[in-house]
Amino acid sequence: MLSIKQVRFDYDRQPLFQDVSFDVATGEHAVLFGQNGSGKTTLFNLIVGTLTPEAGIIERHGKVGIVEQALETSDETLLSYVMSGDQRRLQLYEDVTSGETDRVMRAYDAAIERGAYELEAEAKRALKRLGLSHGARRLSELSGGEQTRAQLARLTLQQVDIVLLDEPTNHLDVASIEWLTDWVRRFPGTVLAISHDRQFIDDVADVILELEDGRVTRYLGNYTAYTTQKWDEARRDERAHARYLARKSELLDMIHQYKGWHQKAKATASVRSPGAQKGAANLAIKMKARERKLEQLEASRPNRPKETAHVHVRFHAEPLEAKTWVTCESVSFGYEDPLFTDVSFSIERNDRISIVGANGSGKTTLLKLILGELEPASGMVKRHPRLKIGYFSQTLERLPQDGTLLEALLAESDLSETEARTLLAHFLFRRDEVYKPMRDASMGEKCRIAFLILYFSDANLLALDEPTNYLDIATREQIEAALELYPGGLILISHDRTFHRLTNRVIELGTGVLIRDRDPRPAADVEATLRTMKTLRDTEHFFVDEAGNLLPFDESEQRKRNE
Structure with a gap:
């Protein structure tokens, strides 16, 4: 189990946490979350041991394994990385396979006793169970989902009691998230995860630990139970x-x-x-x-x-009454290998479309073809001449690299400085925060600025590529509510499965391209709502x-x- 008792940690000579205390019991699966800037990552690093508290005690009862958002770039092979999960046996394995007679003889008895000769076979079995069969691949060649699986395979050899997960669903495709969800559910030990993925929290959490104002409050149940x-x-x-x-x-x-x-x-x-x-x-x-x-x-x-404090935003759209906005006719595209072949579909007025598929299937590529940032190898993409598209890129490359947050907004609008500062306050940039240099802004802050620039685009169609990766749950829900009221069209790529409830059509990429309508959500019963409001009033x-x-x-x- 984990036990955190009266922990204090200072940042820039000011207390970030004053008296944080909570427990995660043996076998519990807990999720730690809070708004961006609340100190989740700092608290996580204190638990991991990479930071030391000014006061208080952190107890870890059992062997701890950590799954990070991303591994450091390395030429180490996948098999070697997994085998390194058991350092004691790895040292013996390297001794007895070194080919040096004296070294082999010194380690032989201990290697037999501790099963060092079986280490490589166990590592290969762990990789195979997790869908990673090519142990000779370099860590630097792995996708985000493969990196997560590699870390879990390594934990299998470590035989850990406690698993710490830092935003484990970021950059994973839906299939990988579902696999990870199943793994966490089956893990018999203690789990503590930082996550903003509402569906993941709903599926795995026994306990919610909310970090707010320097203290942690414990709520039993998953995210749905927490909101209630x-x-x-x-x-x-x-x-x-x-x-x-x-x-x-x-x-x-x-x-x-x-x-x-x-x-x-x-x-x-x-x-x-x-x-x-x-x-x-x-x-x-x-x-x-x-x-x-x-x-x-x-x-x-x-x-x-x-x-x-919430983001307050409502997106506007210029009306475009044309029936068809975008038409893709027999589009083919690829890099070394083809991604799409002979794909045809159209985007009609106010369509709301999800583009889904495994990582590497070409979701962002298809979106850029629709936007006109890429040209198809064959076929044609036609866009209505008056169509205005607002684009949110997951890499945020359209944001300026220099200047302040305030200057970035002023460059994209006709606002006065006073008006711009007022609007920035609606996006949680208060007082002197508006003068923060863009290069010093966090990814979450840059995401909010990118959404703010979209606010002024007056686009008929919003194209959003992974808009939620760096946003906390409260901001995700506010942006989601704003998009639900947005009167224009929407194209959405997102690993946040909850976000896809905003769309009514799906383009699914895989071995082929499947286009289908999503099951409609039940219509709101307006009459019943009005009756309820009258009852409450009377x-x-x-x-x-x-x-x-x-x-x-x-x-x-x-x-x-x-x-």
């Missing part, structure tokens, strides 16, 4: 805050009322009238009692319901505590005052 719990949590906070405001208002009214009565009674009370003096004194006592209750209420004041509501009790003050008096 967060919604319930928000409602509880809102009710508690509403009760606090109502009680505070009542006490302030009563204090003001008693104060007025007391002043009037004190002014009119005669020295020769002990009853009047006693009445004034009683009013003063009641006023002081209410003031003490107000102090107690303020001391136990609940936190104001938190409004999470029903009398009371604030209650978690036990179902009414607010802790006299409801009848409150109603009389309201009347």
Whole structure:
């Protein structure tokens, strides 16, 4: 298991974490996530051991294996890399296969005892089980999905108890993600993953660990269960805050009322009238009692319901009434080998299309053919002359390399600096952050700038190539909501399977090219929604505590005052 106790870590002499504590039990599969910049990678590196905390304890009970986003470029062979997962046996294996007589004899008995002679065969079996049969390939030749499989094959030889995964689905195709999901489900040990892939989290997580404001909150269940719990949590906070405001208002009214009565009674009370003096004194006592209750209420004041910072965006599209926007006629294209042969299809007005397929199948190539950035080897791609396409490239090569974030936006729009700064704030760039040099921006920040530039494209058709790789879940969901309302067409390449619910057609690349309609989503029941809204509007509501009790003050008096 993993145990993190009161961990503190400082960044640039400021505390990033103050008192982080949580456990991941033996056999649990946990996912750590939070907004970009919350410190997930730093916390992950503390757990891995590449960083050291200023204070606190990190305990790892068992052998730990790590799967990183990408391996360092190396000429090491795949087989050698997997065998290195068992360093003790590898050293013996190298000794007994060295051909040096003295070295062989010294290691022979230990090699027999520890099974060093079987190491190579075990590594080949592990690779074969994971679909990697060519052990002579170099690590530098592997795709992102193959690198992930190679790391898992290496963990098989390490026989680890705990697996740490850093954004394991980034750059994997759908088939590889499904395979990884199955592997994690079957792994009997402890798993801790950083991930923003909602479908992956839903499929593998027993526990969600949310990192927010320097602390970790534990939620049982997968992502769907987490969102339900967060919604319930928000409602509880809102009710508690509403009760606090109502009680505070009542006490302030009563204090003001008693104060007025007391002043009037004190002014009119005669020295020769002990009853009047006693009445004034009683009013003063009641006023002081209410003031003490107000102090107690303020001391136990609940936190104001938190409004999470989100990207606020709504894409616009110039209307293009033409029926057909793009036509591909008998298109063929390839590099050394053909990728497509004799492919024909059309993109109609406001079509929403997913391009899917394994890594290397040519998804980005097909998109660039549609955009006109590549020319087909044969056949023809026709685009309507008034069609405006907004393109989001996964490599972000269209972004300027120099200047600040503010300058990048000003160069793509007719905005004043004040207007540009306001819009940047909607994309979570606040105050001096707008002056950050583009070269120093994170990939997540560059993605937000790329979306902001799309905002001004007035495109009829948005072409998005892996738009979510560097975005946190909250930003993904905001962009997804904006695209759902976008009135134009959409072409989407994404490994985030949840994103594909935005489309209604699929171009599937494989041994051939298959074009099909996606099963339609059920239409919203507008009448039922309107009935529900009317019921909510017409029903009398009371604030209650978690036990179902009414607010802790006299409801009848409150109603009389309201009347």
